[in-house]
Amino acid sequence: MSASLHPFRSHSQPARRIEGVIFWAFRLATYFVLACGLAVFANIFFKGGATVFQARAPFVNFTFLTEAPESLYVFEWQGRKVEMGDREFREFRERNPEAAKVKTESYVYSAGGIFPCIVGTVLLVIGSMAIALLLGVCAAIYLNEYARDGRFIRFVRLAILNLAGVPSIVFGLFGFGMFVIFFGWNVSLLAGWFTLAFMVLPVVITASEESLKAVPRGFREGSLALGATKWQTIRKNVLPYAMPGILTSSILGIARVAGETAPIMFTAAYVVRDKLPWDVERSLDFFFQGVMALPYHIYVVSSKIPQNEYTEKVQYGTAFVFLAIVALIATSSILLRSHLRNRYKW
Amino acid sequence: MPPAESAAAPAVEFAIQKRRVRFLGLTLDECIKLFFGGNAVVSIVVLTLITYFLFREGAGFFGQNRVNLQVYRQAGLEYVDYLRRQADDHTALTRYLADVRLRTVQHHTRTSGKSLEEANAALTEFDVYVERYSAAIDPLRTMVGELSEVASAIKTKFIVNEDKKEERRQLLAEGKMAEAARVAIDRVDFEAELRPIRAGFPAYRTLNRELSSTLTQLAGNIPALPVPELQQRMERFAVLSREYVGTFPEIERSLESWDHNAPISASQAFSSFLFGRQWLTASFWQDWYGIIPLLIGSLLVSLVALALAVPLGVGAAIYVNQIATPLEQKLIKPCIEFISAIPSVVLGFFGIAVLGQLLRNLSQSPALAWVPGFPYSERLNILTAGCLLALIAVPTIFTLAEDALNNVPRAFKEASFALGASRLQTTMRIIVPASLSGIISAVLLGLGRVIGETMVVLLCAGNRIAIPDFTQGFAFIVEPVHTMTGIIAQEMGEVVRGSIHYRALFVVGLVLFLLSLLINFGAQKIVRRYRISVG
Numbered sequence: 001m002s003a004s005l006h007p008f009r010s011h012s013q014p015a016r017r018i019e020g021v022i023f024w025a026f027r028l029a030t031y032f033v034l035a036c037g038l039a040v041f042a043n044i045f046f047k048g049g050a051t052v053f054q055a056r057a058p059f060v061n062f063t064f065l066t067e068a069p070e071s072l073y074v075f076e077w078q079g080r081k082v083e084m085g086d087r088e089f090r091e092f093r094e095r096n097p098e099a100a101k102v103k104t105e106s107y108v109y110s111a112g113g114i115f116p117c118i119v120g121t122v123l124l125v126i127g128s129m130a131i132a133l134l135l136g137v138c139a140a141i142y143l144n145e146y147a148r149d150g151r152f153i154r155f156v157r158l159a160i161l162n163l164a165g166v167p168s169i170v171f172g173l174f175g176f177g178m179f180v181i182f183f184g185w186n187v188s189l190l191a192g193w194f195t196l197a198f199m200v201l202p203v204v205i206t207a208s209e210e211s212l213k214a215v216p217r218g219f220r221e222g223s224l225a226l227g228a229t230k231w232q233t234i235r236k237n238v239l240p241y242a243m244p245g246i247l248t249s250s251i252l253g254i255a256r257v258a259g260e261t262a263p264i265m266f267t268a269a270y271v272v273r274d275k276l277p278w279d280v281e282r283s284l285d286f287f288f289q290g291v292m293a294l295p296y297h298i299y300v301v302s303s304k305i306p307q308n309e310y311t312e313k314v315q316y317g318t319a320f321v322f323l324a325i326v327a328l329i330a331t332s333s334i335l336l337r338s339h340l341r342n343r344y345k346w
Numbered sequence: 347m348p349p350a351e352s353a354a355a356p357a358v359e360f361a362i363q364k365r366r367v368r369f370l371g372l373t374l375d376e377c378i379k380l381f382f383g384g385n386a387v388v389s390i391v392v393l394t395l396i397t398y399f400l401f402r403e404g405a406g407f408f409g410q411n412r413v414n415l416q417v418y419r420q421a422g423l424e425y426v427d428y429l430r431r432q433a434d435d436h437t438a439l440t441r442y443l444a445d446v447r448l449r450t451v452q453h454h455t456r457t458s459g460k461s462l463e464e465a466n467a468a469l470t471e472f473d474v475y476v477e478r479y480s481a482a483i484d485p486l487r488t489m490v491g492e493l494s495e496v497a498s499a500i501k502t503k504f505i506v507n508e509d510k511k512e513e514r515r516q517l518l519a520e521g522k523m524a525e526a527a528r529v530a531i532d533r534v535d536f537e538a539e540l541r542p543i544r545a546g547f548p549a550y551r552t553l554n555r556e557l558s559s560t561l562t563q564l565a566g567n568i569p570a571l572p573v574p575e576l577q578q579r580m581e582r583f584a585v586l587s588r589e590y591v592g593t594f595p596e597i598e599r600s601l602e603s604w605d606h607n608a609p610i611s612a613s614q615a616f617s618s619f620l621f622g623r624q625w626l627t628a629s630f631w632q633d634w635y636g637i638i639p640l641l642i643g644s645l646l647v648s649l650v651a652l653a654l655a656v657p658l659g660v661g662a663a664i665y666v667n668q669i670a671t672p673l674e675q676k677l678i679k680p681c682i683e684f685i686s687a688i689p690s691v692v693l694g695f696f697g698i699a700v701l702g703q704l705l706r707n708l709s710q711s712p713a714l715a716w717v718p719g720f721p722y723s724e725r726l727n728i729l730t731a732g733c734l735l736a737l738i739a740v741p742t743i744f745t746l747a748e749d750a751l752n753n754v755p756r757a758f759k760e761a762s763f764a765l766g767a768s769r770l771q772t773t774m775r776i777i778v779p780a781s782l783s784g785i786i787s788a789v790l791l792g793l794g795r796v797i798g799e800t801m802v803v804l805l806c807a808g809n810r811i812a813i814p815d816f817t818q819g820f821a822f823i824v825e826p827v828h829t830m831t832g833i834i835a836q837e838m839g840e841v842v843r844g845s846i847h848y849r850a851l852f853v854v855g856l857v858l859f860l861l862s863l864l865i866n867f868g869a870q871k872i873v874r875r876y877r878i879s880v881g
Contacts, residue, residue, distance in 0.1 A: 165794045201388070
C-alpha cells in the first residue's frame with residue numbers, strides 16, 4: 001500500500017511549505033518591530049553616551065549633568081577652532097582684548113548642562129504622581145470594593161475609558177484654559193501637576209483595580225466574618241496585599257507622565273529659566289513657578305536650533321538622559337511586576 | 347446575689363457595646379464609602395470640565411469669525427478677490443504653457459538631438475504666442491493691484507476704529523469720562539468708501555470683453571508642435587482656455603449683484619471653519635480659519651502610520667500568541683511594552699536627526715524609483731512622520747490584539763486540531779476570525795493614539811499648511827503637511843489671549859477631542875457587539 005493512500009497521512013508538502021513561509025513572515029514582522037525599537041535606542045545611547053560619559057576619570061561628564069544651559073561660542077583662535085560656553089567666553093575676552101574682533105558663531109543652549117531640566121522633570125513627576133495615585137487608588141477602591149454593578153458604575157467606567165483616549169494636547173489645552181487662565185495660576189508647577197495627574201488617572205485607576213482584584217475574596221470574607229467593618233477589612237486585609245502591585249503598575253504611568261511634552265507646553269514648562277526651583281522668596285511661590293523640563297528642552301533644542309556638529313552634542317545628550325530615566329522607570333516596573341507575581345501565589 | 351439589680355437591667359443586652367459616630371447623620375463607614383465614591387466620580391468630572399473649558403474658550407470663535415467674514419465683505423476684499431481669482435486662474439493657464447514648453451525643449455534635445463539653442467530657436471513662434479497670452483492679463487492685474495490697496499485701506503480704517511471703540515469702552519469702564527470723550531471715532535461709511543471700487547466696474551467690463559476676445563482668438567490658433575502627444579496637450583490647453591473664458595460672464599454677474607451689506611449667517615461662519623480649505627493667519631489681506639488642510643494632514647499621517655503598524659502589530663501579536671515558543675513569548679512581550687515607553691519627543695528628535703535623512707537617501711536609490719513620489723527632497727514629510735507614528739502605534743495594537751487572541755477559548759483551538767486542521771488553518775480560520783472584533787478595536791484605539799500624537803508630527807511632518815496634491819496618485823505621501831495637534835502646539839504659545847486665532851485653536855482642540863471620543867466609542871461598540879459567546 002503506498003503512503004499517499006494512507007488516510008491519516010500528514011499534510012502534503014506544499015501546504016507545509018506555505019505554512020512555513022507564512023509563519024516566517026509573522027516572525028519577521030515581530031523581529032522587525034523589535035529591531036526598529038532597538039535601532040532608536042542604540043542610536044540615542046551611542047551618540048548621547050558620548051556627551052554624558054567621557055574617556056578620562058571620572059568618566060561621567062558632571063558639567064553636563066549639573067549645570068544650567070548656556071550659549072555656545074565657536075570661533076577660530078590662533079589657527080584652531082575653539083568652543084566655549086558663555087561665561088568662559090566672557091572671561092576669555094577680558095583676558096584677551098583682541099578676541100572681541102574675532103568672528104564667532106553662537107548657538108543657544110548648546111553649552112553648559114541640563115540640570116534645571118532634570119530637576120523640573122523630577123518635580124513634575126513626583127507631584128503629579130502623588131495626586132494621581134491618591135485620586136486613582138481611592139477611585140479604584142470604590143469601584144472594586146464598594147460599588148455594585150449598575151448604571152452609575154457603568155457610566156463611571158465609560159468615562160474612565162474615554163478619558164484614556166483623550167489626546168495629550170487636549171489635556172494641555174484644558175489645563176491652560178482651567179488652571180492657567182481660569183484659576184489664574186499662570187504657567188506653574190501646580191498647573192502642570194494637575195494637568196498631568198488627570199492625564200494618567202485612567203492608567204492608575206485601571207492598574208489599581210487589577211491589583212485589588214488579584215487579592216482573593218477569602219481575605220475579605222474572613223475578615224468580615226470575624227466582625228471587622230468594611231473599612232477595617234480594606235485597610236488591614238486588602239490594601240497591604242494590593243499596594244505593591246498598585247505601585248509597580250503605576251510606575252508605567254510615571255513613565256508616561258515623564259515622557260509627555262504636549263500637556264506641559266502651555267501649563268508648566270519654560271524654555272529657559274535662570275533660577276532653580278528652590279530659589280524662591282516665599283515658600284508659596286514654589287508652587288506657582290514654571291520650570292524647565294527635559295521633554296520640552298528636547299523639543300526646543302531639536303526644533304529651534306540648527307543641526308550641526310556643535311549642537312548635536314547637547315541634543316543627543318539631553319535625549320540620552322531623558323531616555324535613560326524613562327527606560328530605567330519602565331524596566332524597574334516590568335522587573336518588579338514579574339518579581340511580585342512570583343512572590344504572592346494564592 | 348442582688349436580684350434587684352438583675353430586674354433593673356435592660357431587656358436586651360449585647361455582648362459588645364459600640365457607640366456609632368455619626369457625621370451629618372452618616373456612620374463612619376458610610377462617610378468612607380462616600381469619600382471613595384467621590385474619587386470615582388473625578389473621571390466624570392474631569393471629562394465634563396474638559397468639554398466645558400474647550401467650549402468656554404472656543405465658543406466665541408464662531409461669532410468672531412462671523413465678524414471677520416463680515417468685514418471681509420464690507421471692506422470690499424471679497425469683491426477684489428473675485429477679480430484676483432480670475433487673474434490667478436489665468437496664471438495657472440500660463441504655467442500650463444510653460445510646462446508644455448519645457449516638454450518640447452526636452453523632446454528636441456533628447457529625441458531629436460538638437461542643442462539647447464537650436465531647440466529654443468525652434469520655439470520662437472511658440473514663445474511669441476506665450477508672450478501674447480500672458481500679456482493679455484496685465485490690465486486686469488493692474489486693476490486688482492489698485493483695488494486691493496483701496497480695500498486694504500478701508501479694512502485698516504475699520505480695524506483702527508474698532509480698536510478706538512474698545513479703548514473708549516475701557517476708559518468708560520474705568521470712569522474716565524473726559525478721556526473717553528476725547529477718543530475720536532469716525533464711523534466708517536462703507537457705502538461711500540466702496541464707491542471708488544464700484545466705479546471701476548464699467549472699466550472692468552470693457553477690459554473683460556477685450557481679454558475675452560483676445561483669449562478666444564488665441565485659443566483658436568494654437569501653434570503647431572512636433573509630436574502628437576504635445577499637440578494633444580496644446581489642444582487640451584485650448585479647451586481649458588475656452589472654459590476659462592466661459593467663466594467670465596459668471597464673474598461679471600456676481601460682481602454686479604455683489605452687495606457689501608449682505609449679512610453673513612451663523613451657518614456660513616460655521617461652515618467656513620468646518621469646510622474651509624485655507625488656514626491662513628497673520629496675513630495682511632485676510633485671515634482664514636479652515637480646518638480641512640489640518641484635518642487632511644492628520645488623517646493622512648495617521649493612515650500611513652496605520653498602514654505600517656497594522657500588519658506589523660497584528661502579525662507580531664499572532665506570532666507571539668500562536669507560534670512563538672514560551673521563552674520567546676516571555677522575552678518579546680516586555681520588549682514591545684518597552685518600546686511603548688519611548689517618549690514621543692525622543693522619537694520626533696530621532697526623526698529629525700536620523701530617519702528623515704535616511705529615508706531621503708533611500709528614496710534616491712534607483713532600485714526604489716518605482717515607489718510613488720520617490721525620489722524626493724523634503725526631509726520632513728508625511729512618510730517620515732508616519733513611520734515614527736507606526737512605532738508608537740505598534741505596541742498599542744500589539745498588546746490589545748494579543749489580549750483578544752488570548753481570550754479565544756482553548757476549546758476552539760482543540761476542536762479545530764481534533765478535526766485535523768493544520769496550525770496555519772487553525773490560526774487563520776479559527777483563532778483570528780474569532781478574535782476579529784478585538785483586533786479591529788485594537789486598530790481603532792491605535793488610530794486614536796496616533797491621531798492625538800503631537801510631538802512627532804510637530805517635529806517631523808514638515809509643518810506646511812496645505813492640502814497635498816492628490817493628482818499624482820500615492821506621491822502625496824512624501825509631501826509635508828501640518829496637523830491639528832501640531833498647529834495647536836505650534837501656535838498656542840504665540841497668540842493673543844481672547845483673539846480669534848486663540849479661539850480657533852481651541853475649536854481645533856474641540857474637534858480633536860470629539861474625534862477621539864468618537865474613535866473610542868466605536869472601538870467599544872465593536873467589542874461589545876461582536877463579542878463571541880461561548881456556551
